[in-house]
Amino acid sequence: MISLREVARRLVAEGVVEAISHQRVSQLSRDDPAFPPVSTIGRSKAVDWRAALPYFQKRKSRQGERTDLKDRDEG
Numbered sequence: 402m403i404s405l406r407e408v409a410r411r412l413v414a415e416g417v418v419e420a421i422s423h424q425r426v427s428q429l430s431r432d433d434p435a436f437p438p439v440s441t442i443g444r445s446k447a448v449d450w451r452a453a454l455p456y457f458q459k460r461k462s463r464q465g466e467r468t469d470l471k472d473r474d475e476g
Contacts, residue, residue, distance in 0.1 A: 402440060402442070402447040402448065402449055402450075403447060403448065403450050403453075404423075404445050404446065404447050405423050405426045405427050405430060405439075405445075405446050405447070405448065406423040406426075406445075408423070408426050408448060408450070408453050408457075409421050409422060409423040409425070409426045410423075411450070411454075412426075412457055415454075417454070417457050417458055418457065418462070427446065430446065430448070435456065436448075436456060437449060437452035437453050437456055438452070
């Protein structure tokens with residue numbers, strides 16, 4: 402188990418993503434139902450790296466996409 406901050410650091414170090422903040426990893430852990438299970442250890446959140454790595458390798462980056470407009474009715 403590693404912290405969400407360490408997940409962000411390893412993703413960049415291993416070249417999985419060019420850049421990602423621990424805040425973004427935390428946001429994904431809250432909002433994406435496909436995110437691996439998160440455990441609370443003290444005041445930190447932790448995830449199994451063996452589950453997190455494949456999740457980020459398969460995840461499609463949608464930088465700049467206006468997700469706030471996705472649910473609006475057309476017309």
